[in-house]
Amino acid sequence: MKRREFLGAGAGLALAAQSARAQSGGDATKRWISVAESLKPKLRETVRKPVSLVRPVADSAAFLKWRMESLGAAAEIAGRSLKRGDSFILDFGGHLTGHLAFSLAGEGSAVDSPVRLKLTFGEVPNDVAVPLESYTGTLSRAWLPDEIINVDFLPQRVRLPRRYAFRYVKVDVVDTSPNFAARFADFEATALTSAGDKPFALAAGVPGLLRRIDEVSLDTLRDCMQTVFEDGPRRDRRLWIGDLRLQALTNYVSYRNFNLVKRCLYLFAGLPREDGLVAACVYDEPKPLCGRQYIMDYSALYAAVVLDYVRATKDLAAARDLWPVVRRQMEILGAFINRDGLFSDPGNWWLFIDWNDELDRTASMQGVLLYGYQQALELAKLAGAERDAADYPARIRSMTAAARSAYYDPARGLFVSGPKNQISWASQAWMIHSGIATKQEGSAALRAVAGMPDAVRPVTPYLYHYVVDAMLACDMKEQALDLVRSYWGGMVQAGADTFWEVYKPSNPNLSPYKSLLANSYCHAWSCTPAYFLRGRGLAAL
């Protein structure tokens, strides 16, 4: 109630109202954060042992240009004496998010100094094959997961205090003393997750590649499920709305940790911008904090994440509780719809849609905003707040009509975007999700765009998700499955244990951060094949 007053406060109420607003907003956000914190999960710990000793081999046939070659069982490391300049790489056999510990002893005439080690954690062979010192990416060097440590007083059990996301660990012995060598043993990782037991495997009759894609999806989700749904545990480790939506959808058909989704929704509700706009991302550590970055499409999708959650759980209390937040998003975003019902780019907002600089986002944004209103309207009905959304149906009609006339090229059967009438997969997908395209138009558009080599394609699994989902919306199950098989299957065939942040089959060097070393290879928004296979019937095809 207080929240609604705040949202509805007219300009005429001036200073007194502003103060009351800050007050009541503060009360609500505090409560939302307190609900979120009450749902903070205790992480499950699983001990994982390394499987083998490996070395990276440059391989032009490998997608990422490196492959691992086995040098024997991991336990063999216990038989080796290592001195200055020696190194080895352990392979844990699969990805994990967690901690590392090992035993370190000295062997020689006198263990008379500390041992200085460098440890480098890798999700893919590149991460440990390419020296991190060569890094020139745009993200902080501090994200690269290597440590230089000095270990006093051998023998000792060494436990690294920080958390890493890795399959490979490279150990470089920077120095012992001339009088002794280092002996390593009993490497052990403690994998962390807020995911519960792994769901039943897909039926044996499902083709092997699909079963593997499903498994890799589930492992990706598991390793991103921590005290929040992280986007990528190697780096960033933040909760983003865009990632959350896809993780939550997959979670509903796999680990079913509903409270974690609820917690995340309440964190966003509790950490808005001063005007109530939800942040694109929030931090969970050192305490819940607003990420102070705002993505217009993510704000619009908040409505969808809440609606998905309410539908999955029937938690109507949460629907009512969060409705004012959703309503406030649509209110703020409504300012960017012009009188003709078209999205008008203010120029100073981050519009995401995909990590692709070439993409013209105008049509996609129209679709996302319209989709947001539609999801919000559905939520209003469930929350018993239809009156608040009384003007949504008219807005939806106006935006739909405007978009059809602005972006649809009936002659070509395609949606276009921007001054150059750019044709992209993104535009087709979002015209479909928002109902601007009919099923028939959508299906034709998706078929057409797939046959156009110059059409702007997605570069992230995030946007590919919305393309597959658009295919399903147009009853294109076979094509959807083909795309899952070729795109996510392409990563599997390139050796992925967990799905990647970025995958563009034609460009292995693509990085949003100008360095592959900063890419995340276990990334939340890539986990949705399990959603399609399990929740949308693709496994049964």
Place this chain on the structure above:
Amino acid sequence: MKRREFLGAGAGLALAAQSARAQSGGDATKRWISVAESLKPKLRETVRKPVSLVRPVADSAAFLKWRMESLGAAAEIAGRSLKRGDSFILDFGGHLTGHLAFSLAGEGSAVDSPVRLKLTFGEVPNDVAVPLESYTGTLSRAWLPDEIINVDFLPQRVRLPRRYAFRYVKVDVVDTSPNFAARFADFEATALTSAGDKPFALAAGVPGLLRRIDEVSLDTLRDCMQTVFEDGPRRDRRLWIGDLRLQALTNYVSYRNFNLVKRCLYLFAGLPREDGLVAACVYDEPKPLCGRQYIMDYSALYAAVVLDYVRATKDLAAARDLWPVVRRQMEILGAFINRDGLFSDPGNWWLFIDWNDELDRTASMQGVLLYGYQQALELAKLAGAERDAADYPARIRSMTAAARSAYYDPARGLFVSGPKNQISWASQAWMIHSGIATKQEGSAALRAVAGMPDAVRPVTPYLYHYVVDAMLACDMKEQALDLVRSYWGGMVQAGADTFWEVYKPSNPNLSPYKSLLANSYCHAWSCTPAYFLRGRGLAAL
């Protein structure tokens, strides 16, 4: 009793005896270690704050070629924003051994990555002025006190888990993210020592330089007094017999922590070589361990450390308890005295005396071994074990006579050593301590050697101690005081807060490890001016 049987076991008793021997030796050493462990001190903690921000300035007039220039109060760092490549140096105003903590926050549009820092700890300006990456010394690189750390989740109180010996801390910001700068505040060191309250200062009438020398001596001892008497807290951190002797002597006239000396004596007793020889050094961490290095002169001096302790404390029970250990040393070392009563270098032993490769050690070793027998004989009397030492007087007479004829050059009034009749300060000093030289001969020899530019001089405060002590033995108080004033005073004038491991006024680059970066600038064996000033009357001169 068992111990004596062990030591006396004849060869004829064969295997059964060997087994019993191992058994009884094992029982005794276990007990000695258990006594040592029962005396392990709880360290006193003192909070120390940095005083100023400084920068090193190359200065050819400075002994170590660098001096510090103040840039303002240390607290000013809290007002600075630091980004990639920025750095600063804090000066704690004096040396300490302990831990470091500080507060780290981020400032900017988003604190969206960890911070990667490099911290370098320095005892002298050089340590933080010269990049540690340039190190090519013979000791392990792992001894150099720098850390590279990644700090997640700002703001945070960062506490470095390891212990350092330092006055200066250099902080390099390796990276933040482009979106924020690092803010540092509240640097705090927790200084550790097993020394108690600082003893009363020297009388105001004592000249300023001597009072400062005394103070620096006491600070040196304080920072080396940890759970054992360490040789140097920057590095090594071990308990060595040679250092222990000088620390214990100074401790008796200052902090008077008698139990720490007892603990150290029992550690050596409990951690011998298989044949009962005491090690030159032992480790306290991760548990009491034999250092497996053996220095002949240090083994001989074990008798002196025990005797000093018993004289300082009247702890006759310890005298009786440790007598078998002392006796065993003299028994083993006796094998290196030939039938003529002369020390015969077996060639495969470490003979220390001083860190000076040029030094011929033959005469000095004769002196140290003979001194050992003399100290052992006095201890036997206090321990009621004179019968065990029945053959010592004859051996002492024979060694004295042999040395006089072999090493004394009556024409020059000097003692010589080795095939080339080398003349060194070391030889004169040890001929005096062992009573081979009379007071008159000793005094003349010390005066003569001081006037010979080619005589081999000491390079360490350790040997300078024995020279000053030899002067006192020859009633040369003035000369002893002059040497304290010029040698240790030279370090004070070069800026020392604590006395150095190595100081050769003519060679600022001298390092036993081929790099100044590996030298220790707070070194146990350098602390004895306080002993001379307080315990031997030099302050009253």
